[in-house]
Amino acid sequence: MIKISAIKIQxxxxxxxxxxxxxxxxxxxxxYQDLLKLIPNxxxxxxxxxxxxxxxxxxxxxxxxxxxxxxxxxxxxxx
Numbered sequence: 001m002i003k004i005s006a007i008k009i010q011x012x013x014x015x016x017x018x019x020x021x022x023x024x025x026x027x028x029x030x031x032y033q034d035l036l037k038l039i040p041n042x043x044x045x046x047x048x049x050x051x052x053x054x055x056x057x058x059x060x061x062x063x064x065x066x067x068x069x070x071x072x073x074x075x076x077x078x079x
Contacts, residue, residue, distance in 0.1 A: 009039065012031055012035055020048070032045055032049040036049060047069035047078065050066035050068075053065060054066075
């Protein structure tokens with residue numbers, strides 16, 4: 001597995017969030033999927049990717065990602 005710095009993770013999370021807010025969901029999803037390969041248990045990545053999947057109509061995978069996110073961070077109210 002490739003190591004990724006916390007700074008780079010935060011930069012990519014911010015970039016993907018900005019893409020979401022500007023309606024570029026496909027680009028944001030790609031970043032979240034890439035991040036998930038590098039940090040598979042990151043609750044923010046799981047939660048955001050789950051939300052995007054739900055928005056795209058992919059209910060099963062969206063719920064799966066959100067469930068995983070909640071298991072990792074059960075107190076996160078945004079999930």
